[in-house]
Amino acid sequence: MKNYILGIMMILGVSVGYAQNSIKWLSDEFNFGAFQEDSGYVTCQFKGVNVSDEPVAIIRARATCGCTTPEYSSSAFAPGDTITVTVSYDPEGRPGRFMKKVYIKNSNDDEQSELRIRGVVIASESTLKGRYPIDCGKLKLQNDMVAIGELLRGKAKAQFLSIYNHTTDTIVPRLENIPSYIKSAITPSVVPPGEQSSISIHYDAFYCEKWGIVNDSITLITDAQGGREITIDVTANIVPNFSKMTPGERINAPLISIATSSIDFGRIARDGGIIAKVFTVKNEGENPLLIHRAYSLDEGVEVNIAKTKLKKGKSTKVIVRVDPTKCHGEILNATVRFVANDPTNYQPIVRVVGEII
Numbered sequence: 001m002k003n004y005i006l007g008i009m010m011i012l013g014v015s016v017g018y019a020q021n022s023i024k025w026l027s028d029e030f031n032f033g034a035f036q037e038d039s040g041y042v043t044c045q046f047k048g049v050n051v052s053d054e055p056v057a058i059i060r061a062r063a064t065c066g067c068t069t070p071e072y073s074s075s076a077f078a079p080g081d082t083i084t085v086t087v088s089y090d091p092e093g094r095p096g097r098f099m100k101k102v103y104i105k106n107s108n109d110d111e112q113s114e115l116r117i118r119g120v121v122i123a124s125e126s127t128l129k130g131r132y133p134i135d136c137g138k139l140k141l142q143n144d145m146v147a148i149g150e151l152l153r154g155k156a157k158a159q160f161l162s163i164y165n166h167t168t169d170t171i172v173p174r175l176e177n178i179p180s181y182i183k184s185a186i187t188p189s190v191v192p193p194g195e196q197s198s199i200s201i202h203y204d205a206f207y208c209e210k211w212g213i214v215n216d217s218i219t220l221i222t223d224a225q226g227g228r229e230i231t232i233d234v235t236a237n238i239v240p241n242f243s244k245m246t247p248g249e250r251i252n253a254p255l256i257s258i259a260t261s262s263i264d265f266g267r268i269a270r271d272g273g274i275i276a277k278v279f280t281v282k283n284e285g286e287n288p289l290l291i292h293r294a295y296s297l298d299e300g301v302e303v304n305i306a307k308t309k310l311k312k313g314k315s316t317k318v319i320v321r322v323d324p325t326k327c328h329g330e331i332l333n334a335t336v337r338f339v340a341n342d343p344t345n346y347q348p349i350v351r352v353v354g355e356i357i
Contacts, residue, residue: 022052022108023083025115030087032119034168034194037095037127043088046115050077052108060105061085068100068117076107087117095123095131095164096196122194123166132164136220137228138171139191140164148203148236153211155241156204161232163199163220165191172224175199179216181207182234205238211292211339212347213237240292242343254310255285256342258350265322265332265354274323279350281305281338282315290341294318298334300326301352324356332356 030044050056055078061070071086087102097120104113123131123140132140142162151157163186165171171191178184183202191197199220208214213235220230245253259280268275283289294305300323307316320336332354340346 020051021111021113022050022054022056022106023048023104023113024051025113028114029116029118032089032117034120034122035091037091037093037121037124039091041088041090042119043086044117046085046087048083048085048113050079050081050083053079054108055079056083057107058083058085058104059107060103062103062105063087064101064103067091067094068102070102070104070115072104085115087115089117089119091121093127095121095127096194097121120192120194123164128164128166132162132166134230136163136222136230138165138167138169139173139220139222139227140166141220141230141232144230144232146201146232146234148201148234150237150239151203151205152241152243153238154206156202156206157236158200158202160201161199162196163191164196165193168193171222171227173197173227174221174224176219176221178218179208181205182216182218184218199232201232201234203234203236205236208236208238211238212295212337213297215297239339240341240343240346242346245343249287250343252286253344254283254287254289254340254342256289256291256338256340256345256348257282257284258338258348260350262351262353263320263336265352268322268324268332268354268356270324270356272324274321276319276321278317278319280315281310281318283310283312285342286312288312291316292339292341294336294338296320296334296336296352298352299328300324300332301334301336303336320350320352322352322354327356330356 025048032042055076057076058072061072067090069088077083099118102115128140134141134144146159175184181204185200187198216234218232222228263277289310291308294303296303302321304319334352336350338348
């Protein structure tokens with residue numbers, strides 16, 4: 001019985017092996033090469049021959065994307081006749097390399113035929129401005145700023161930027177001045193004409209010794225043969241990781257208490273020299289309070305803290321100095337920021353205001 005079944009399977013296998021599609025396509029792929037997006041629709045024709053002994057008709061042609069449109073005659077073709085399928089591609093808003101498939105179903109065969117179109121769309125100026133607004137000479141860049149966002153100490157996060165080669169030359173960009181806690185690469189490293197590449201920014205807060213908002217930059221050299229230098233700003237907010245704290249540790253956690261929510265310097269003379277104000281920070285919790293960082297990102301504002309570790313009930317002084325010659329405009333509206341190990345308030349802010357005359 002087993003040999004009988006194997007014999008039937010072998011017979012079926014042979015019959016399937018000799019099966020032939022009714023339409024033999026002279027070519028099942030067309031490459032448009034590189035062409036401008038502004039050129040509009042591009043069109044090609046696929047020709048096939050009815051190699052069966054019976055008339056055959058195309059009953060369906062389905063593309064994998066709405067940007068690709070197949071057209072065909074639904075008439076029956078006699079044995080030996082030539083069959084034509086016209087395929088159009090709309091490049092509008094689709095810069096870069098593409099490969100699209102069209103599946104053809106005819107009246108005689110169970111299986112579909114597969115036709116493919118390929119090419120590279122060189123973006124128009126309007127598309128470039130919308131998708132790649134940063135002009136880097138030979139390259140266009142999606143953005144020159146990367147916001148990593150809030151990142152827990154010990155964790156990592158990745159962001160990506162797209163770059164586009166809008167020239168007819170192959171470009172080999174590179175990255176320099178990368179901080180030790182950031183891994184960055186360009187993939188693919190060689191960018192052919194009209195194609196895209198991706199810059200990966202992998203930020204590891206385990207290796208970053210700083211706290212709070214950290215501003216860094218990476219240099220993009222747009223071509224290994226001496227292209228332009230572009231600075232990509234990278235910003236992350238490194239904060240404490242409280243995920244492993246037990247309920248008991250949270251009950252006994254430190255509590256940061258700041259004597260004021262704002263400091264008003266009043267009217268400040270532009271040429272009156274540096275002025276300072278002082279306020280206090282206290283630990284109202286059980287366990288020691290660690291102030292990882294006290295700082296300001298505003299020009300002309302400097303922050304100094306006397307102690308960074310406070311036992312229960314202890315306090316320390318914070319000195320805020322303002323240099324009016326470094327402040328922009330007539331209104332002082334700055335912030336003093338803290339990063340602390342208080343799980344309920346780990347990034348408190350004190351507003352710094354005044355009028356510069």
